Amino acid sequence: MMQLAVRPEPLLNVDNLVVEYGLGNKTVHAVSGVSLQVARGETLGLVGESGCGKSTLGRAVLQLRRAKSGRVMFDGEDLTAMEGEALRKMRRRVQLIFQDPIASLNPRRRIGDIVAEPLIVAGVKDAAERKRRVHEVLSAVGLDPDIVAGRLPHEFSGGQCQRICIARSLVLNPEFIVCDEPVSALDVSIRAQILNLLEEMKVRFGLTLLFIAHDLAVVKAVSDRVAVMYLGRLCEVGPSEQLFAKPAHPYTGLLLQAIPVPDPDVRPVESVAIGEPPSPIAPPSGCRFRTRCPRADQRCSAEIPELREIAPGQFAACHHPLA
Amino acid sequence: MSAPLLTIEDVAVELPTPRGNLRAVDHVDLSLAAGRTLGIVGESGCGKTMLSRAVLQLLPKKAKLTGRVMFDGEDLVRLNAERLRRLRGRDLAVVFQDPMTSLNPVLTIGTQLMETIQEHLELDAPAARKRSIELLAAVGIPAPEQRLAQYPHQCSGGMRQRIAIAIALSCEPKLLIADEPTTALDVTIQAQILDLLAREQRRRHMAMIIITHDLGVVAGRADEVAVMYAGRVVERAPTPALFKRMHMPYTEALLAAIPKLETAPHTPLPAISGRPPDPTRPLRGCSFAPRCRYAAGRCHEAKPELKSAEVPGHLYACFHPIQMAEGIGA
Amino acid sequence: MATLELSIQDEAASAPVRGRRKLGLLFWLASGWLAIILALAILAPVLPLQNPTDMDMLERRAAFSGEHWLGTDGLGRDELARLIFGARVSLTVGLIAPMISLVFGGALGLLAGYFRGRFETLVVGSMDVLLAFPPLIFALAVTAYLGQSVPNLTLILGVLGIPAFMRVARAATLTLSRREFVIAAEALGASHARILLRELLPNVILPLLAFFLLGVAVTIVVEGALSFLGLGVPPPMASWGSMIGEGRESLDVAPRLAFLPAAALFLTVLAFNLVGDTLRALTDPRQGAL
Numbered sequence: 001m002m003q004l005a006v007r008p009e010p011l012l013n014v015d016n017l018v019v020e021y022g023l024g025n026k027t028v029h030a031v032s033g034v035s036l037q038v039a040r041g042e043t044l045g046l047v048g049e050s051g052c053g054k055s056t057l058g059r060a061v062l063q064l065r066r067a068k069s070g071r072v073m074f075d076g077e078d079l080t081a082m083e084g085e086a087l088r089k090m091r092r093r094v095q096l097i098f099q100d101p102i103a104s105l106n107p108r109r110r111i112g113d114i115v116a117e118p119l120i121v122a123g124v125k126d127a128a129e130r131k132r133r134v135h136e137v138l139s140a141v142g143l144d145p146d147i148v149a150g151r152l153p154h155e156f157s158g159g160q161c162q163r164i165c166i167a168r169s170l171v172l173n174p175e176f177i178v179c180d181e182p183v184s185a186l187d188v189s190i191r192a193q194i195l196n197l198l199e200e201m202k203v204r205f206g207l208t209l210l211f212i213a214h215d216l217a218v219v220k221a222v223s224d225r226v227a228v229m230y231l232g233r234l235c236e237v238g239p240s241e242q243l244f245a246k247p248a249h250p251y252t253g254l255l256l257q258a259i260p261v262p263d264p265d266v267r268p269v270e271s272v273a274i275g276e277p278p279s280p281i282a283p284p285s286g287c288r289f290r291t292r293c294p295r296a297d298q299r300c301s302a303e304i305p306e307l308r309e310i311a312p313g314q315f316a317a318c319h320h321p322l323a
Numbered sequence: 324m325s326a327p328l329l330t331i332e333d334v335a336v337e338l339p340t341p342r343g344n345l346r347a348v349d350h351v352d353l354s355l356a357a358g359r360t361l362g363i364v365g366e367s368g369c370g371k372t373m374l375s376r377a378v379l380q381l382l383p384k385k386a387k388l389t390g391r392v393m394f395d396g397e398d399l400v401r402l403n404a405e406r407l408r409r410l411r412g413r414d415l416a417v418v419f420q421d422p423m424t425s426l427n428p429v430l431t432i433g434t435q436l437m438e439t440i441q442e443h444l445e446l447d448a449p450a451a452r453k454r455s456i457e458l459l460a461a462v463g464i465p466a467p468e469q470r471l472a473q474y475p476h477q478c479s480g481g482m483r484q485r486i487a488i489a490i491a492l493s494c495e496p497k498l499l500i501a502d503e504p505t506t507a508l509d510v511t512i513q514a515q516i517l518d519l520l521a522r523e524q525r526r527r528h529m530a531m532i533i534i535t536h537d538l539g540v541v542a543g544r545a546d547e548v549a550v551m552y553a554g555r556v557v558e559r560a561p562t563p564a565l566f567k568r569m570h571m572p573y574t575e576a577l578l579a580a581i582p583k584l585e586t587a588p589h590t591p592l593p594a595i596s597g598r599p600p601d602p603t604r605p606l607r608g609c610s611f612a613p614r615c616r617y618a619a620g621r622c623h624e625a626k627p628e629l630k631s632a633e634v635p636g637h638l639y640a641c642f643h644p645i646q647m648a649e650g651i652g653a
Numbered sequence: 654m655a656t657l658e659l660s661i662q663d664e665a666a667s668a669p670v671r672g673r674r675k676l677g678l679l680f681w682l683a684s685g686w687l688a689i690i691l692a693l694a695i696l697a698p699v700l701p702l703q704n705p706t707d708m709d710m711l712e713r714r715a716a717f718s719g720e721h722w723l724g725t726d727g728l729g730r731d732e733l734a735r736l737i738f739g740a741r742v743s744l745t746v747g748l749i750a751p752m753i754s755l756v757f758g759g760a761l762g763l764l765a766g767y768f769r770g771r772f773e774t775l776v777v778g779s780m781d782v783l784l785a786f787p788p789l790i791f792a793l794a795v796t797a798y799l800g801q802s803v804p805n806l807t808l809i810l811g812v813l814g815i816p817a818f819m820r821v822a823r824a825a826t827l828t829l830s831r832r833e834f835v836i837a838a839e840a841l842g843a844s845h846a847r848i849l850l851r852e853l854l855p856n857v858i859l860p861l862l863a864f865f866l867l868g869v870a871v872t873i874v875v876e877g878a879l880s881f882l883g884l885g886v887p888p889p890m891a892s893w894g895s896m897i898g899e900g901r902e903s904l905d906v907a908p909r910l911a912f913l914p915a916a917a918l919f920l921t922v923l924a925f926n927l928v929g930d931t932l933r934a935l936t937d938p939r940q941g942a943l
Contacts, residue, residue: 049509091842192594260539
């Protein structure tokens with residue numbers, strides 16, 4: 001098992017997780033053997049394009065999707081082996097924020113009830129205590145509880161709904177939050193607000209985050225380390241600054257190159273990406289990126305590259321990493 | 324430079340809603356010459372989509388449109404339905420954001436492509452088919468003959484968008500409006516699609532309008548950029564001038580709010596507080612004033628009109644423009 | 654801290670949260686009619702009406718008069734009284750039978766759509782069997798075995814309506830259970846019961862209620878048809894359907910005997926449909942957003 005984190009005893013330890021599901025009579029290999037660790041207090045960014053399996057991985061970590069094989073260790077306990085009441089109890093320590101903030105809220109319930117729900121499920125019987133906690137988190141995310149608590153979700157904008165979702169995820173004082181594309185559906189000017197808010201909440205509540213997104217700049221803004229995923233496997237993992245300054249895996253390089261830069265002097269380079277990502281139903285043999293990689297050769301189709309340390313703290317799964 | 328192909332003159336669009344009258348587009352003036360690209364940038368609710376619909380005369384029935392849209396010498400607003408129908412698809416083409424819904428899911432790709440060609444170019448079926456295959460190849464779709472018989476759901480998002488572009492380009496349009504063409508696509512596919520649009524535009528000497536919320540998309544690919552906020556154009560300039568010397572605080576704030584790859588992690592982003600105004604409740608003063616850090620008394624009283632800056636062709640609507648000497652970013 | 658959403662306070666003060674949707678004249682007329690019919694049906698025993706089963710063989714098919722406001726039917730019974738007492742039957746069956754279907758069909762659909770798998774296959778399969786069974790044969794069998802009565806009729810129609818409600822509930826549940834707010838509840842560690850009752854039911858109940866009102870309309874008509882065929886309420890009890898059936902014989906002499914109950918049936922069903930449509934449009938939680 002690869003020790004990818006610098007610190008010992010990571011809070012989250014994902015060990016060779018495999019998640020597959022059936023589509024008709026075919027199997028989608030969503031996650032094919034991913035191992036990663038997140039240290040306490042760290043933000044690990046998980047980046048990749050659509051279909052790479054990052055959302056599935058996020059949900060599998062929380063056991064919202066059962067893995068076919070592999071383990072997820074949270075604070076020393078094996079989540080994959082848990083069921084029923086034990087798992088439900090564990091859920092209070094790990095939370096999830098979704099991409100579509102408006103769809104994440106029950107359209108027929110009031111905000112106050114929605115944010116209080118985790119407390120009720122966790123068995124907090126005292127109504128006054130619940131109200132106090134709800135007010136505390138709503139204020140923390142920048143919403144006035146007296147105005148907001150009695151309203152319905154459709155009365156709020158996307159950005160405000162996402163704040164409410166963040167409040168809901170904080171009300172039980174969790175230790176770990178998986179953020180699944182939390183700002184992708186929001187406008188540019190609101191995105192920055194929510195990212196700042198997440199950073200603030202992380203510091204204030206002492207959180208550890210797994211931040212999933214497809215936008216590299218967004219991921220870099222909030223992450224200590226970044227993992228790049230492609231078609232169910234990890235391509236590269238490393239500290240944010242280092243990874244983006246000197247990517248080792250060709251796919252990371254491709255992603256970086258493809259980002260539109262808001263600077264008219266930077267002429268967009270004719271992209272070297274060849275073709276489209278293959279389907280996760282029939283992924284290529286060996287290295288899954290080889291069909292689009294300008295550096296691919298025989299070895300790449302024969303042998304699956306393993307994550308190896310290219311630079312201190314930076315790991316890439318490639319037979320021909322970038323210099 | 325030739326006379327403008329498209330001129331949008333004082334266009335305003337109003338929509339009645341249960342909450343009141345919605346000013347979607349508030350007196351917009353724009354022009355575009357043949358072969359040039361105009362980028363319209365703004366966030367959701369700024370009116371950019373309504374504006375494109377106004378140009379195409381595809382507004383909802385209840386909408387009220389005032390102003391003129393001069394295209395190739397004709398006023399599209401006053402044109403009769405038959406003439407409009409012949410212009411659309413032929414001289415005026417559109418590519419929408421979501422390729423899943425812009426292609427008919429129950430018709431094959433070949434049918435959709437050929438029906439446009441046959442309708443506007445009056446070719447017979449074999450000739451239309453040949454042209455369809457050429458078009459699919461031109462937009463970079465492998466094995467085009469096989470694709471003709473396929474349905475949209477059998478193709479990926481990027482491929483569907485290429486097909487939508489192929490349909491749009493099939494009749495050699497003079498103007499192509501691309502409404503958020505890459506927003507729903509992955510970043511590597513986005514780059515490919517934008518390259519494709521740029522290439523085709525150069526080849527056909529076509530005018531193009533790219534509507535997007537992403538300043539990065541227009542930075543390298545548009546000749547001129549217009550920034551919209553709350554239904555109005557708040558700044559308009561040739562692209563290099565816009566980025567080098569922004570005048571309108573909203574443009575500056577928009578650019579600053581985008582996370583950049585160069586910034587170190589955990590740096591707080593300069594966010595714009597608040598939200599865009601409710602379009603059913605237009606403000607008396609500048610729409611951006613409640614969120615603007617430079618706002619002063621006059622900004623809340625009156626709406627600034629578009630004024631010229633030093634660089635010709637650079638217009639902005641602000642009482643307190645910022646002077647940015649050099650560079651980009653906050 | 655540039656992230657405070659202070660602007661929402663301005664919104665709270667100035668913006669009305671719901672757009673006032675004007676309820677049209679038709680809606681009020683429809684509601685008015687329903688209110689009148691319901692009132693008459695409920696109060697029928699205490700109203701100063703003639704006995705609906707008293708036959709007066711001398712006054713058969715009598716025209717409108719002071720004694721019989723709407724005349725008499727083929728057996729000399731007061732038409733007005735029969736119409737009002739008929740309303741009782743039609744509305745009782747028309748409201749209670751769909752309620753049975755709603756409760757059982759709705760519950761089955763909700764559970765099937767949520768749990769999926771073999772349970773769902775079982776439910777859908779058995780509903781398909783029920784649907785495939787010819788309804789008239791079913792009605793005949795039940796009435797032959799258990800006798801003709803209002804409760805039996807209600808039971809028959811209630812059971813026959815279960816598959817339709819199951820479908821509506823299941824379709825709604827399938828769509829909703831993939832939505833993030835349900836996954837969010839699961840991620841909190843909420844039990845199945847809690848998710849079903851707190852998250853899904855309040856959302857599924859809306860399309861079910863809209864369907865219910867349509868179901869009322871359909872049931873009244875079906876009851877009418879069954880009674881018309883003689884499978885419904887037993888004589889001398891009146892229901893609008895049986896009155897139409899009895900009025901058939903007098904069509905050439907006194908067409909009003911068939912038309913009056915038919916008109917009552919038509920207007921009531923139409924009113925239910927109108928009210929149902931308007932209520933559904935009003936309770937759509939997205940009506941506040943643009």
